[in-house]
Amino acid sequence: MYPDAKTELFEENVKLKYQLFNSIFITLPFSTIDNTGTLLPLFNEMCHEGYGKNKSPQEIFDTFSATYLAGSSEKEKIDIMFRFIQYVERQVVLFDAIEDAAFTQLNNLGGHGSLEETRDRAESSSLATELQGFLQNFRIRTVLTAHPTQFYPGSVLGIITDLTAAIKENNLGEIKTLLSQLGKTSFIKKKKPTPFDEAISLLWYLENVFYNVSGAISGYIQQYIYNNGTPQQPVLSLGFWPGGDRDGNPYVTSEITARVASRLRTSILKCYYNDIRRLKRKLTFEGVEILVAGLEHKLYRSVFYSEGEIYISLPELKQSLYEIRQLIINKHQSLYLDEVNELINKVNLFGFYFASLDIRQNSSIHTSVFGRIMEKIAKSDYRHKGYNNMSEANKIIHLDTLHHVVNPDDFDDEEVRSTLSSIAVMRQVQENNGEEGCNRYIVSNTGSALDILQLLAMLKMTGWENPPVDLIPLFETVEDLKESAAIMQKLYTNKKYSLHLEQRGNRQTIMLGFSDGTKDGGYLMANWSIYKAKEQLTALSRQYGIKVLFFDGRGGPPARGGGKTHKFYASQGPTIENNEIQITIQGQTISSNFGTPDTCRFNLENLLSAGITNGVFNKNKEQLTLRQRQLLERLAVLSYQKYTDFKNHPKFVPYLEKMSTLNYYARTNIGSRPAKRGVSKQLDFNDLRAIPFVGSWSQLKQNVPGFFGFGHALATFEKEDRWEEVKALYDESLFFRTLAENSMMSLSKSFFPLTAYMKDDEEFGSFWDLIFNEYKETRRLLLKLSGYTELMQNYPDGYASIKMREHIVLPLLTIQQYALHKIRLIRKCSYNDELLEVYEKIVIRSLFGNINASRNSA
Structure with a gap:
């Protein structure tokens, strides 16, 4: 499509509609905002003209006041400013909804970067078998974070969703009603949200968008890429930070973590229950009907009549679904087989945990906490006296002599108790939700191998002999990125850590922070430093037989690693390991790129396509000279x-x-x-x-x-x-x-x-x-x-x-x-x-x- 054609589509489907619906919105008779709708366009025009004449904001507003607010008091001028702000933030909501509604007109969902285009390209290049092989070992992981880069309260997000649907259907009556609702709905949060509140907000996206979109993508891959065969592993997975990200957030407690994990499990079971109810209307066949009714009953009790008890296990759920599928194939002409397969795919994707709850803490906190633990241990075991005064090398050697078990209740220090409790709650979540429910611990501002080895020691000190937890260093500053390979080499050659990696399948996830990297080193240096670090870490990991997975901490704007993300991944050559694409998505990025089924599928498929481009179509591409x-x-x-x-x-x-x-x-x-x-x-x-x-x-x-x-x-x-x-x-x-x-x-x-x-x-x-x-x-x-x-x-x-x-x-x-x-x-x-x-x-x-x-x- 030529650029002019895309501009015309935008003009027709977004700009003109915005002008139409904004003209309706601005004339709605809101009793509390008087003539704001009349004055705002005049002020907007005066702003544009004023800046064109090199006027300052002070001169522009003073001129506007003299022209249209003559004789008004300062209080009256302040009131109009507040009303303008209220109007503008609602105009932004209207524009969001119009753009979301126009997404399929502006973007070809089956075009470049889609799975459909990728499959066709593989078949035309005789690479279909290679594509199947690649997807057996590749996946993308999107990790939802509650980082505050969007200010919409839940009620407003609901209006955007309903308004988008009404605009798609050109339902003018409903649009006008929703605009009236928008005008009367508060945008203000009277108090700061708790981490649990943030988790509940993001759960809406898991339940209403990611659940169905992930199932549909998995179904497409199974049906059209594997010809109804089954991949070895799901190509998608979800991560979750609200309730687990402790870095700089004193309000995240072990109790919050446990509550969020419990809510994640309840949410996924509710999704399964709703799917089973829909299937029950279709699977009315002999031998199948009773199995579906049994699943419905057990899931219902687990969701609505439970205080934490689960009346069905994950293996039992899977087994029943496999039996249903086999009966449909053998006795009922494969009726509704696709729907059953999609539910099985969802269960394989999400288990009983929905999204993996990551734990994150800053290395400086760990260093302080571990030092106090060692001081307490030294009081009863003199051999460990003086640990805090040792060099890093001697501390690493000394960790091998530690065989102590500690309990959070042994400490009066709240920071120590909290840190050890966060480890204990990981075990609790794994018992309730499955290992993948909470099996990653991220150490931000990792500056040495000791930062990771002390965490491993703390995991073992709590009685977890072989902790099923991935320890993930996060390198952020330019200096830390430069040292990352040397740090990982110390870890790979450490006997205890090497054994731990072996127990984890010789897989090492390494996180790299674009946001803090840019803040520290500037845009170009941050991106180039991360690129070089990935190359060095790839070469090192291959040398030691470790499968390295890169996890990128990205925000929305380019300054925080955003921009055209899929192009960034497609640009990485064979010198950077391409086993997974793991990224954080946060704030406005969640609602803008993944907030509707269409946008979510489009962007997830683009990420998959970027990985496939590197691993299949361009795997022999020349690297940078x-x-x-x-x-x-x-x-x-x-x-x-x-x-x-x-x-x-x-x-x-x-x-x-x-x-x-x-x-x-x-x-x-x-x-x-x-x-x-x-x-x-x-x-x-x-x-x-x-x-x-x-x-x-x-x-x-x-x-x-x-x-x-x-x-x-x-x-x-x-x-x-x-x-x-x-x-x-x-x-x-x-x-x-x-x-x-x-x-x-x-x-x-x-x-x-x-x-x-x-x-x-x-x-x-x-x-x-x-x-x-x-x-x-x-x-x-x-x-x-x-x-x-x-x-x-x-x-x-x-x-x-x-x-x-x-x-x-x-x-x-x-x-x-x-x-x-x-x-x-x-x-x-x-x-x-x-x-x-x-x-x-x-x-x-x-x-x-x-x-x-x-x-x-x-």
Whole structure:
């Protein structure tokens, strides 16, 4: 399809519909918002005209007030700002629903990247058998996290779902009713959600989207790729972090973990029960009917008449389904066989756990906890005295002498009790939900082999002799990524860990953090460092006979590893192990990329296709040449130096604190986690979480983490008269081209006229210029590199979506900057604390719509 055709489809199915339904919404008679619907379009137009004339947000709002709010008090002006925010965030919901409804018109679900296209390609290339073999050992794992990058409460998500369905059916009466409901539904969460609340929110997606889509994909693979045969393992699996992710979240307790695991089991049993009920209406055959009725009864009791008891085991459920299938084949002409097979596939996919509940904790917590455990052990066994003062090498040797059993109740220290209890609850979950219910423990900020070996020792100290748990190091910073291979070599050559790996099938999962990697090293260096680390870890693991699996911690925007994710995986060559694609999906990425059956299937199939492309169609593809590596290395180093100097600028942290919304993220009640890891009031860059860091740049419409340093690196090659080398790299390397295209997405979502007034600020003017100049240089050179005249020229519908969303939220952003300016004035002059609180509320409220509008960053 030509770009113009995609743009026309977008205009017809999204833009025009939005204009129509927004005109209905904006004229609805809401008693509490008076003439807001009339004034907002006028303010929006004034914003666009004002920025075109280099006016500041203050000048724009003051001009609007003088023109349309003459004689109004400050309180009345504040009221209209709040009402504008309310309207804009609802307009974003409307646009979300329209885009979701148009997804099948804008995307070919059977086209490039789909399983249908992949199967046809394999058959036409005589690779059908090879495709079957590849899928016997490959799968994708999507891990849902509760990271707070979307602000919609559950009630609003429900309206989006219903509105999407009504728009698909062109049901104008229902659309109008839902828009009225939307206008009267609160977007505010009066209190922070608990980790259990977050789990319940994400369970909706498991039950209503992933369950059926995963079953349908598995059924397609079984029927059309294996010709009704059965693969050795499911090609899909799900992971789950709410209730298990303890890193920096003191509200995740063992009790919460147990409750979430129990709810996951109840949810999957309820899904099976609903499927069995539907099958009961069809499987009315002799010998089959009684088996179905028996399953229905036992599942019903387990879901609705149970306080934790299960009245059917997983083997019993499987056995009954296999008997039903055999009877249908042998005696009933295979009637409804596909439906039975799909349910069997779901049971094989999800067991009694639905999604594996991952446990995660920071290495610094483990180090502290283990030290206190050793101090207590040393009081009764002098041989372990002085452990905490040993070198890392001696500590590793000393761990071999440990044969002690500890109990959480032996300790008064809450952090020790909590850490040991989290291990105990893993055993409990495995007993109730099966081993896969909770068999992964992730150690974030892994900086040494000792971080993993001490965890293994703690697992054994709790009486778990051969713990059925995968220990997963998470490497995040540029320095940790550089050391990752050396750390893993120490683990692979450690006798105790080697034995543990052998018991785990010689499979090692390694997690790599894009978000914190970018925060630490800048966009280009983070991505290149992860690529190199994967290559080194692949070579090392192959050397030791270990099957390595890479788990990527990704967010939505390119600055956090998002963007065109499937292209990133398709660009990895044979030097990077391709056994699984494991990724985190979070916040707006869940709702935008996996929130409906169509989007979920499209994106899951694209991930599968990316793995298949590498493992089947391009498995003999030439890897990066030495020359290309040298170019990438130099570009990354140049970018890293520029970003590091920027990060170390004396105005860097003060700029975020005083000029951005950073300090307001913690007050939004959108997630259970604190906004930073440390407890000190002083802002420490290293404690700052990636989400508020990236989000704050996004609110400024500067998107620094997605481009800063890239332009400098390209400009250096241009000055050295080596531009053709970079151009050749872009043309020949899908990996580099994908990075460039994703950076273009970050640039396209930047809007510097919003903050151009800062260039005249006495304290931060030159710092703003520094950012803006790098933006202009990066934009210029990426356009030159791609040959485009506009950013994202090869994704015209995506670009059109971004521009529409930016148009919708511009009034909100203007109000946010106006309020931030007022806050700075009030603080500078030390007057009217009551007014300060009001403007701070405006800033907090304005965060919501802007982040939600960025869902297409994923």
